[in-house]
Amino acid sequence: MIAETQTPTEWSQEAIAHCVSSVVRSRRAVRAFKPQPLRREIVEEILKDAAAAPSGANIQPWRVYVVSGGVKDELTEALVAASRAGTAPAPTHFPEPLPDVFRARLLDFGGRYYGSLGIDRGDTEARTRQTERNYSFFGAPVGLIFSIDRRLRPHSWIDLGLFAQNVMIAAKARGIDTCPQVAFAPFHAQIAAHLQMPPEEITAFGMSMGYGDFEAPVNQASMPRERMHDFARLLGFPA
Numbered sequence: 001m002i003a004e005t006q007t008p009t010e011w012s013q014e015a016i017a018h019c020v021s022s023v024v025r026s027r028r029a030v031r032a033f034k035p036q037p038l039r040r041e042i043v044e045e046i047l048k049d050a051a052a053a054p055s056g057a058n059i060q061p062w063r064v065y066v067v068s069g070g071v072k073d074e075l076t077e078a079l080v081a082a083s084r085a086g087t088a089p090a091p092t093h094f095p096e097p098l099p100d101v102f103r104a105r106l107l108d109f110g111g112r113y114y115g116s117l118g119i120d121r122g123d124t125e126a127r128t129r130q131t132e133r134n135y136s137f138f139g140a141p142v143g144l145i146f147s148i149d150r151r152l153r154p155h156s157w158i159d160l161g162l163f164a165q166n167v168m169i170a171a172k173a174r175g176i177d178t179c180p181q182v183a184f185a186p187f188h189a190q191i192a193a194h195l196q197m198p199p200e201e202i203t204a205f206g207m208s209m210g211y212g213d214f215e216a217p218v219n220q221a222s223m224p225r226e227r228m229h230d231f232a233r234l235l236g237f238p239a
C-alpha cells in the first residue's frame with residue numbers, strides 16, 4: 001500500500017496550481033535522450049506516484065515492466081529483428097478508414113514529426129528506420145512496457161492510461177522526459193517471451209524514459225492542440 005499524502009499546507013493553492021499546470025503543459029513526447037542514466041530510486045518514486053491513479057472500483061489493473069541495461073538491449077534486439085522479419089501483425093490501433101477529422105490531425109502530426117527530421121512524406125525507407133527507433137526506446141536509458149489482464153474490458157484500459165499519464169507527469173516534475181509508444185503493441189509475442197509475462201497479460205504500450213536531448217532536431221517538433229472551445233461544451237453556467 002502507498003502512504004497517504006496530503007497537499008503541503010505551506011504552499012498556497014495558487015502556487016500548487018501554477019506548478020501542476022507548468023509540469024502538465026511542459027510535458028511532451030521526447031524522442032531523443034541524453035546517455036545520462038536514471039537512478040533506480042527515482043524510477044521507483046515515479047512509479048509510487050503513478051499508483052495514486054484512480055481506477056474503476058479500485059481494481060488497479062496496471063502492470064509495468066521497467067527495463068534498463070542489458071535487459072533493455074536484448075529486448076530491443078529481439079524487436080528490431082522481428083520488425084525486419086515482418087513477422088509482427090500489422091498495427092490495428094486506428095480504425096480504417098479513420099474519420100476525416102482525425103485523419104487530418106494524423107497527417108499534420110506526420111508532417112511535423114518527419115519534417116523535423118527532414119524526412120520526405122514519400123521516403124518510406126527513412127520512415128521505417130525512424131519507426132524502428134521506437135524499439136530502442138529512442139536511446140533512453142529506461143524503457144517501460146505497460147500491460148493489462150486481457151480478460152478486462154476497455155473500461156479498465158482507461159485506468160491503465162491514467163496510470164501511464166501519472167508516470168509521465170511524475171517524471172516531468174523531476175526533470176525527466178518520456179514518450180508513450182503504442183508501437184510496442186504488435187510485438188506482444190516477443191515482449192511476453194522476453195519478460196516472461198503470465199499468459200493472461202497483454203502488452204498495451206511502451207514508454208521511453210530519460211533526460212531529453214533538446215538539441216536533437218526530432219525534439220524541436222511541437223504538436224499543437226485544438227482550442228478548448230472546440231472540444232468542450234460548458235453548459236448551465238451563468239453568462
Ligand SMILES: Cc1cc2nc3c(=O)[nH]c(=O)nc-3n(C[C@H](O)[C@H](O)[C@H](O)COP(=O)(O)O)c2cc1C
Nearest residue numbers: 027028029031109134179180181182183184205223
Ligand atoms: C497512447 C499513445 C501512443 C503513442 N504511440 C507513439 C508511438 O508509438 N511512437 C511515437 O513516437 N509516439 C507515440 N505517441 C506520442 C504521440 O505522438 C504524442 O503524444 C502526440 O503527437 C502529441 O505530442 P506531445 O505528446 O509532444 O504533446 C503516443 C502517444 C500516446 C498517448
